[in-house]
């Protein structure tokens with residue numbers, strides 16, 4: 717079918733889930749075609765490749781679709797074995813990384829929900845997020861007992877770094893938008909140093925949307941979701 721060896725990614729620039737796949741492909745040095753989807757007018761291909769949730773990201777390898785970002789990350793790891801692994805080799809460590817990735821996963825929905833809130837409800841949502849981050853700050857000491865590494869050509873971000881980065885790589889812009897400060901170095905020294913280290917990575921810089929574009933998008937979403945602006 718002429719699809720042998722082809723790698724395509726259907727994504728959307730603001731999607732943290734698509735961003736993690738973009739990042740994994742770049743970190744692994746895999747060549748791929750990127751297809752930007754308009755989520756208000758999804759392509760026939762996207763609907764055909766992901767009829768179940770109709771969401772991005774979808775990776776299409778050799779003409780076959782793979783959906784769900786965490787599943788895609790594992791697929792990439794198992795398929796392109798010449799480049800460094802995203803998940804640790806040791807099964808116990810792998811289990812731990814998967815556990816913490818699953819722990820972080822609901823955070824996107826928590827953040828998205830805040831776009832519909834203001835006043836006391838917004839404060840409660842921020843408190844809930846802060847408490848979840850307290851647990852993560854403590855838990856990450858197990859993952860990084862010697863502190864977060866300085867990423868380099870030799871020490872590239874892995875699976876859990878990618879998940880964390882996709883959710884918090886633009887946290888400063890989101891906080892600026894809401895006029896709040898959640899992730900302070902005083903309360904979350906490890907999480908803040910983790911994000912700072914990830915922001916130095918060239919591939920992370922490549923996939924992070926520009927601040928002004930993201931601020932405009934958040935404004936658009938807030939207008940769409942905030943009840944009294946409807």
Ligand SMILES: N[C@@H](CCC(=O)N[C@@H](CS)C(=O)NCC(=O)O)C(=O)O
Nearest residue numbers: 731732733755771772773784785786
């Ligand atoms: N659990 C999915 C979440 C994907 C997701 O929520 N994608 C959003 C963009 S951030 C989407 O495609 N939304 C379109 C829709 O819901 O119709 C994953 O990890 O891949």
